[in-house]
Amino acid sequence: AQSVTQLGSHVSVSEGALVLLRCNYSSSVPPYLFWYVQYPNQGLQLLLKYTSAATLVKGINGFEAEFKKSETSFHLTKPSAHMSDAAEYFCAVSAFGGYNKLIFGAGTRLAVHP
Amino acid sequence: DAGVIQSPRHEVTEMGQEVTLRCKPISGHNSLFWYRQTMMRGLELLIYFNNNVPIDDSGMPEDRFSAKMPNASFSTLKIQPSEPRDSAVYFCASSSPGTDEKLFFGSGTQLSVL
Numbered sequence: 001a002q003s004v005t006q007l008g009s010h011v012s013v014s015e016g017a018l019v020l021l022r023c024n025y026s027s028s029v030p031p032y033l034f035w036y037v038q039y040p041n042q043g044l045q046l047l048l049k050y051t052s053a054a055t056l057v058k059g060i061n062g063f064e065a066e067f068k069k070s071e072t073s074f075h076l077t078k079p080s081a082h083m084s085d086a087a088e089y090f091c092a093v094s095a096f097g098g099y100n101k102l103i104f105g106a107g108t109r110l111a112v113h114p
Numbered sequence: 115d116a117g118v119i120q121s122p123r124h125e126v127t128e129m130g131q132e133v134t135l136r137c138k139p140i141s142g143h144n145s146l147f148w149y150r151q152t153m154m155r156g157l158e159l160l161i162y163f164n165n166n167v168p169i170d171d172s173g174m175p176e177d178r179f180s181a182k183m184p185n186a187s188f189s190t191l192k193i194q195p196s197e198p199r200d201s202a203v204y205f206c207a208s209s210s211p212g213t214d215e216k217l218f219f220g221s222g223t224q225l226s227v228l
Binding site: 034041042043044045046049090101102103104105106107 | 118147149156157162169170205207217219220221222
């Protein structure tokens with residue numbers, strides 16, 4: 001069985017500051033890991049994914065995440081926050097061959113202030 | 115491609131009424147998922163289909179909920195009778211083996227049961 005825990009339901013940063021959104025996973029098999037972003041009144045969009053290739057994954061909009069098996073973590077980072085990054089971010093896990101069934105974390109709402 | 119199309123975009127109904135939500139997946143995708151999003155529970159997987167066959171409906175809250183996928187291009191989620199606690203945003207998503215576990219989400223249906 002898989003599960004995901006996102007630490008911090010709300011994160012607030014200043015424009016230009018580092019963004020760090022935390023995600024820890026639990027999986028009995030090698031996981032696939034994802035970060036999705038949801039803007040207000042929209043569906044989820046894929047930011048990046050880890051599927052057992054490189055442990056440092058680069059996504060859209062300057063985001064990246066590093067898979068750390070020893071820490072069972074997949075934290076999302078961005079060196080410099082932009083106002084347009086304000087949204088809700090979801091970490092998700094699935095199992096290879098699991099019909100793409102994703103289990104989502106509770107989400108982290110990112111606020112960016114001037 | 116038009117993406118995953120959901121209808122209606124908004125639905126307001128009275129308690130006890132039947133509600134039907136509709137989804138058209140991306141052409142060529144063979145997996146379809148229904149998720150429910152609420153403030154309290156976050157994103158919950160209700161049911162998913164593979165090649166039009168329900169694979170896992172363990173997330174369906176109770177017998178009032180039912181889902182069908184009569185063909186590869188259409189799915190419905192029905193609630194009968196509806197209750198105020200069913201108020202949520204319902205998302206449909208689709209994927210295929212070629213998408214490397216990535217889900218494509220629709221814009222959701224905002225359901226309000228009064």
